Amino acid sequence: MFWNEHDAGGWAWFAMSAGMLLFWLLVGMIAVLSFRALSRPERTAPTREAAPGTILDERFARGDIDEDEYRRRRAVLTGRPADEGDRLRKR
Structure with missing residues (x-):
């Protein structure tokens, strides 16, 4: 049931650290993109110039x-x- 005598090896620490880093980067990206999308001024035509x-x-x-x-x-x-x-x- 308990392998490695309750101790995580070097690769386990690396995987946990990388996973946590990726998780917080993803949360930060979602926050930044949401803020930018919600604070964008309204436009009648998205990126097109006037006819x-x-x-x-x-x-x-x-x-x-x-x-x-x-x-x-x-x-x-x-x-x-x-x-x-x-x-x-x-x-």
């Missing part, structure tokens, strides 16, 4: 570009001719 159409809309709203330039760039982004929107608007 080109959104940037174009914001520039037009700020007055950085005029309506003609906005329509030309919007047509390029959507792949439609620039005058197609003008025809639909004139009806």
Whole structure:
């Protein structure tokens, strides 16, 4: 029942020490990752930047570009001719 006269050999001490070290490293990693995940600021899109159409809309709203330039760039982004929107608007 009791081997080695109640004494752990050199490898047993090493295994216990390594196991305890790995256990506390794992607990520390879980704590750090949990803290980082919970303290991260909320984002609408995880890592993506704003879409080109959104940037174009914001520039037009700020007055950085005029309506003609906005329509030309919007047509390029959507792949439609620039005058197609003008025809639909004139009806």
